[in-house]
Amino acid sequence: MLSPREFLLQECRNVEELLRDALRYDYGPTGSRFFFEECYSRLQAITGFAKTLTDFNRKEIRFYARELSHLSRLIAQIERSHIGEFPWAFGESLKKLAERLCADRDLDKGTQIKKAGHPLFFIMAEGGLSAFEARKDSNRTRLCKRQVFTIVVPRSLKHHVLLHAVLGHEVCHAALWRSKLHEQLNVAGVSLGKITPLTNSQELLKWIGKACPKLEAQFKPTIEDVRRRWLQELLCDLFGLVFMGPAYFAAVRTMLGLSDPTGEHIDPSHPPHVWRYQMLEYAYRDLGWDNSLPKSVNNDTQVAALRFNTALFDYNHSAMCTDTVIRRDLVVSATKKLSKLLEDFGGFGYDKPEAKTLEHLLSDIQALRPPIGQTVKTGKIKFLRPDFRQILHVGWLACHTKVDKILPQDSKHDAFTTINRLCEQAIIQERAIRKSRIRRSGKKKGRDRAGA
Amino acid sequence: MPALSRKAILKRLDDKSLYVGPLLTSKQIGDASIDLRVGNIALIARARGISHVDPRAYLEDQGPVHAYERIRRQKLERHDVPFGEPILIHPGQLTLVPTLEWVEMPDKLMGQVTARSSWAREGLNIATATLINPGYRGIITLELSNLGQIPIQVYPGMCVAQISFHTVEYPGFSREQASQFQLSFEPQPGNIADKKKRDDAFIPQVKRVKSRR
Numbered sequence: 001m002l003s004p005r006e007f008l009l010q011e012c013r014n015v016e017e018l019l020r021d022a023l024r025y026d027y028g029p030t031g032s033r034f035f036f037e038e039c040y041s042r043l044q045a046i047t048g049f050a051k052t053l054t055d056f057n058r059k060e061i062r063f064y065a066r067e068l069s070h071l072s073r074l075i076a077q078i079e080r081s082h083i084g085e086f087p088w089a090f091g092e093s094l095k096k097l098a099e100r101l102c103a104d105r106d107l108d109k110g111t112q113i114k115k116a117g118h119p120l121f122f123i124m125a126e127g128g129l130s131a132f133e134a135r136k137d138s139n140r141t142r143l144c145k146r147q148v149f150t151i152v153v154p155r156s157l158k159h160h161v162l163l164h165a166v167l168g169h170e171v172c173h174a175a176l177w178r179s180k181l182h183e184q185l186n187v188a189g190v191s192l193g194k195i196t197p198l199t200n201s202q203e204l205l206k207w208i209g210k211a212c213p214k215l216e217a218q219f220k221p222t223i224e225d226v227r228r229r230w231l232q233e234l235l236c237d238l239f240g241l242v243f244m245g246p247a248y249f250a251a252v253r254t255m256l257g258l259s260d261p262t263g264e265h266i267d268p269s270h271p272p273h274v275w276r277y278q279m280l281e282y283a284y285r286d287l288g289w290d291n292s293l294p295k296s297v298n299n300d301t302q303v304a305a306l307r308f309n310t311a312l313f314d315y316n317h318s319a320m321c322t323d324t325v326i327r328r329d330l331v332v333s334a335t336k337k338l339s340k341l342l343e344d345f346g347g348f349g350y351d352k353p354e355a356k357t358l359e360h361l362l363s364d365i366q367a368l369r370p371p372i373g374q375t376v377k378t379g380k381i382k383f384l385r386p387d388f389r390q391i392l393h394v395g396w397l398a399c400h401t402k403v404d405k406i407l408p409q410d411s412k413h414d415a416f417t418t419i420n421r422l423c424e425q426a427i428i429q430e431r432a433i434r435k436s437r438i439r440r441s442g443k444k445k446g447r448d449r450a451g452a
Numbered sequence: 453m454p455a456l457s458r459k460a461i462l463k464r465l466d467d468k469s470l471y472v473g474p475l476l477t478s479k480q481i482g483d484a485s486i487d488l489r490v491g492n493i494a495l496i497a498r499a500r501g502i503s504h505v506d507p508r509a510y511l512e513d514q515g516p517v518h519a520y521e522r523i524r525r526q527k528l529e530r531h532d533v534p535f536g537e538p539i540l541i542h543p544g545q546l547t548l549v550p551t552l553e554w555v556e557m558p559d560k561l562m563g564q565v566t567a568r569s570s571w572a573r574e575g576l577n578i579a580t581a582t583l584i585n586p587g588y589r590g591i592i593t594l595e596l597s598n599l600g601q602i603p604i605q606v607y608p609g610m611c612v613a614q615i616s617f618h619t620v621e622y623p624g625f626s627r628e629q630a631s632q633f634q635l636s637f638e639p640q641p642g643n644i645a646d647k648k649k650r651d652d653a654f655i656p657q658v659k660r661v662k663s664r665r
Contacts, residue, residue, distance in 0.1 A: 088532055372473065374474055
């Protein structure tokens, strides 16, 4: 029989083999090297410490065994993350922002964010319709150099990028954990308790007692936890909207509608959906996204925008005394602070495109082409260069037009899938446009320097 | 069947009666063609896939769904290849890749896809289906084949092919004809036993033996 120390060392060798084996797979564009290096460095540290132990260091053996177990779980997750199972171009665009938003507060004390201080994100697909999730690297000890987050997306929704807008919410969950952004959220006054008038758990219990008396006794023992969780979910919703734009609200309405069509279900982990809809509506209106488009924009775009907004706000406003819990003034104040914070943090907030840009991108989708806004005039090629979040916004607008009428007969896809795939294609093409522009401007700079 | 010149291509792109995009530079438009770039998916024959291609397997009503789908899915391995990652094509290997460009053909034009001569000199050939029907819209599938003796590495985003445009006499685009690959987002195996074209009449039927109970 092996002693605990011998088994620990044996397991270190096994995990090393597992790590090397994980390199057989493509688990993300440009990402595998950093994951490998982070995991390898953690493993080296554990092995190094384990070798110095004796069988009598039981406490330390237990600690390193736990670390090793966590590492092996992380590697197994990475191993299961295959690039063909999620929309990689969307994932890359989101990761680029999320890595900076979730920069660890401990790793950077200066004003400039260092590359090494950024957390690592990897994306994996899992079964289940509501599998959207951001998993934290919860076992953070001195052995970890970089934080590792796992973004989980439903496997069946691989091409449905419009629904992936809900990941804005998950990025906030990741950012609320030890990040610089979290610190600044508190400084700016966008903390958990400032979105609703439910300032303490007893008030929440009273509300539950009123809305559903049967649940009062069940919720009583854990009411403080429930309140904390619900407020966090509301904050993440607000963040998701300001960060991802109107596409977030539409994706949330679609996803949540499936699990609870009335939006009135009370669950300990999430606030009732009508609360969330109401809060998002106040924020949406405050951001001016519900304003009607100018008359210079064509009728199709105006009608699409109108229908889109109507669909977003179509829920039971008077359900569950929502107006007493979600107050417009508090939501508006939090939205303003959050928008400013994201802007100051590096322009992370959603930037609504001009009406003419919306019109052009929408007409692209209506002509069944990816919405990148290409124009060719007198031999010159121009693009509107939409951000991936703007592409999603336009995609949702297109869902409220008559795209299904122009789909070819015998089309393999329905209108919603077609719009999703056009948007996915546009995000890929946008990356190519960006890449070609960066390379060209880089060459120019190099030439200028050489000339100087 | 005259081919469109650069001037004519630009005019059609300008008035949107032809769409090819994204065109990352105007130099992509040649004297009588547009260069096409490699997209981000590669379909390559699977090492432990099916033993041979049999049109009978493409007749849907020949067997259970599992067998029909299994043959189609197991024949090719699908790789998503982001920008900056290579696609390696070995001598004799057939690799299906999409173009980065989305193409929309008007009813009056058809397209012809060929390899760019500089790549063809390295042995890279666009194997077969070179005609793009009037009225088609979607990505174009490039059937890349390495006719040389040494492996060739290509990267998504590189121009490897070109499309020229030709006018069609008496245009009358039939939606029914164009439907098999219409609105393609990625390369996919076609149906080599097309019932609409009565291919099935020439394919021997699989005899089904009733199992003894």
